[in-house]
Amino acid sequence: MNDKALFITLEGIDGSGKSTQVKNIAQWLENFTGRRTLCTFEPGGWDGGRTLREFILGSKDYNALSELLLFLADRSEHAAKVIIPALNSGNNIICERYNDSTLAYQSGGHKLNIEHVKSIIRACNFPEPDIKILLDITPELALERINSRKNINDKFESEGLALIKHAANFYRESCENFIVINCDKLSEHEVFNQIISRLEAEIKQCRSR
């Protein structure tokens, strides 16, 4: 039985509820696998990463290629300082946003050539997630949530519906190897229950491979 530490990513457009779910999923995973489970996020989920996060999300005057390279620089530090050491120590990791965010936003949203982006990501040789979860939600609903909860002050959220729609379409078209949860009509609790029942099945499958 392949009982190694698990690397799980949680993806979805802004306002899809990733941050609401992540700690409960981690708690469940810790009990289910008997391994310590760390929650992390991108951009900026490493010691010192806050400065880069604020730069990436705060500054509006760089182009799409620079944006891609900034997210990858962030991921490179995050992988080296957080993800790889945690997995090597036998801890599970749940990461809010990872390579698929880059594909959805920099390629789906900001129209960088998908094959180029994929090949740059491949060349970076970042660790591959074992399981990917997509919280799928209608962009209009997600935007309502974003607008109701805080000031819109990051570069990506301020681009509003157009960017979110492109990212959502991209996720929907390329999610065949994800656990996909459609969140539109579900309460937080129902979303959580669906995630863990799908995760449990997926982990059992992972372990039998």
Ligand code: TYD
């Ligand atoms: P964040 O605020 O953490 O997302 P959320 O609002 O879902 O909690 O992420 C900030 C933004 O960064 C988000 O709009 C998506 C964007 N992003 C990219 O464009 N590319 C990437 O590779 C990553 C990791 C994030």
